[in-house]
Amino acid sequence: MLKRVTEDDGFSLDIRYATDNNLLGRPIYARPVALLVPEAHGKLCDAAARARALGLTMKVFDAFRPIEVQWIFWEAVEDKSFVGDPRHGGTHPRGIAVDLTLVDAATSAELDMGTGFDAFTDLAGHGAIDGLSAEAVRNRALLLGIMTAAGWVHIDAEWWHYNLPNTGDYRPLAAADVPDGPM
DSSP states (O other): OOEEEOGGGTEEEOOGGGSSOSTTSSOOSSSOOEEEOHHHHHHHHHHHHHHHTTTEEEEEEEOOOOHHHHHHHHHHOSOGGGSOOGGGOOSGGGTOEEEEEEEETTTOOBOOOSSOTTOOSGGGSTTOOTTSOHHHHHHHHHHHHHHHHTTOEEOTTOTTEEEOSOGGGSOOOOGGGSTTSOO
16 A cells, blocks of 8 residues: 655655654664655655756655654654644655655755754744745745645645645554555
């Protein structure tokens, strides 16, 4: 049911929750894998093709997140506007969400987005402009345009998060649903 996002698909992967470089400061996943339901995988590949046409690539930080991990984040994060309530399933546990950024294909440098991934501040919001450089505002708008043209929607609080619009069509999945064993 879940399909792996790979470098062969034209993505770079920096699966933060398999490292200690994340909001909890410790690995949450046992292995660095990015998974999506087939519809989301196809739309992400479409977005990547749009980015390539502009001399850009995409770096993926997270995709499918088992519901058990969603509970870990829910309990750890104080500001609940930055994490989906696992009682409602969320989008990551449905395999229909991705956290990502844009990378300059020529230099392999991430584009300036004004904040890092998982920066749980008002500056991380799509609508933020005060306190951000013009370049960061442009880069966020570019990512937003690429992703929405490929059929994704965003949440206001996080420039890096996109999900499919039809969340009710997918059920939350657990670690046991992961191909090749739990993450």
